[in-house]
Amino acid sequence: MKDYRFQTVEELATDDMFRTWVIAPTPEISSFWLNWLASNPQKSADVYAARELVAAVHEIYSDELPEAMLQQEIQEIARLAELRKNGKPSSILQVINKPIWRIAAICVLISGLGLAFYKNQNNRAVSTSAKSDIEANDVLIVRENHTTHDMTVLLSDNSIATLTAGSTIRYPKKFTNKVRKVTLTGEAFFDVAKNPEKPFLVYTDETVTKVLGTSFRVKALEKENTVMVLVKTGRVSVYPKTAYERLETKPDHNVAVIVLSPNQQAVFNRKENRLEKGIVIDRQLLSELSDQKELIFDDKPVSQVFKTLQEIYGISIVYDAAALTQCNITAQFSDENLKQRINAICQAIGASYEMVDGRIVISSSGCTQ
Amino acid sequence: MESGENISIVSDANVRLWQRFKAGESAALGQLAQVHYRWLYNYATKFSSDPDFIRDAIQELYLELWERRDNLSETAFVKSYLLKALRHKLIKESIKLKRFQEPGQAIFDSACEDMPIESQIIADENSHFQTSRIKGIIKLLSKRQQELIYLRFYQNLDNEDIANIMGLGRQSVANLLHRTLKDIRQIWTPAEFMWALLLFSLLF
Structure with a gap:
């Protein structure tokens, strides 16, 4: 030595x-x-x-950065890098950049506006999945979960809302404003895509919850005396709705707000119009699905994995089956969110994804083995 | 965290990784990010206590390198260069975000005077030395001195790298470090008794 x-x-x-x-x-x-x-x-x-x-x-x-979080960040960096690759039209948005498509898109938009106007006249709730292609961006989409199980709703900014049975969410088809605003009646878990420039706001009748990119649950059941916000990751600000509206008119005004970190919750008391902060006791509320099950894929074709996810979440995943025939995956999922799962799969097969019209669209040039 | 220190991209495997990165392979960026991510994250926690803010900043840092990959040289992924770029970004962003910050978040980023430690001990009656006396002493140093001690003894960088990161001359870093260590020594009566205990616990 x-x-x-x-x-x-x-x-x-x-x-x-x-x-x-x-x-x-x-x-x-x-x-x-x-x-x-x-x-x-x-x-x-x-x-x-x-x-x-x-x-x-x-x-x-020293800090306490969990290994899992580090790996997730690395994957996210690689995923975003793949999306931002130049030259290759890896996303539908890039296709729209070609002039001919732009004209087509404008036509669709105009006819969409007309249709939207017509629909508004009839004051009808619209469902995304079937006829989403021709609606204008500002139209509010209303989705009500009539089923007895959780319902996964994909938003245009790559955020995901998981509605519990009997809950309703209203959101624009595209988030074109300075903020991403959704309105909730009932209970939902949100996994919000990061965008520091466009805060994501969840309105209930009494509260406004503001985040930049994180995951959390809002529980605003009509039959209960309280509204609860429970945070899984990231930082979340919760305001009484009256206070938030005051803040919008007078930005420098000092208003009541509670800032929550992971595993913390805010409880809004409807009768007393008061917000309180505490620790999350029921950890089950911090998972996306109320009956989250472990999934194991052992060297399975990726198409089969997508099929399983489609069934679990009741969503549609669009991909080029021919290009992905060579792609096999070995993965174990336990308490990951849908987004983390899709991220992990895309990372494994060198693909990228986007949420378009309430569907997940996978872009990949295939796997070589 | 000690391994993978100061990676210079010269070995064969790294040359290949570098070529894959240049060729636009996103997984290669992921692997490059993996090398220093923990070090960067730790450094950033000294400027902000908001993990989302930190992750966004580091993500942005790597994606900027990705977008400039055609004109990039290999030094861009050397630890001290990354730390410097991150520091710059954090300070810039935190000024932009000032309104949203809670008090007491910025740890290294304020430019305050390097006061003699003795007067700070008197000034700060609340700071009793906890488990280890030296911990208490380090916490009483000025922000600049703390950052210096941190970069030297936590990130284990040499004076030249530190000068580069903090935007100081190399000589001023050497002087400040010398003075800081001298300051620490003066009031640090190392716990001889503890050493004896430590030695025994190590031997038996």
């Missing part, structure tokens, strides 16, 4: 092997340094000082 001659505490404290001894020692490294100490007793004060310095700096400055 190399002969160590140190002049100063600083030199010791910045030596890689010495640092390993302090932070993550192995038996070999410990015994090396103890031997070294024994043969250099005059240096022991420096060694201890350097040890204390390195240990203290690590205690002060």
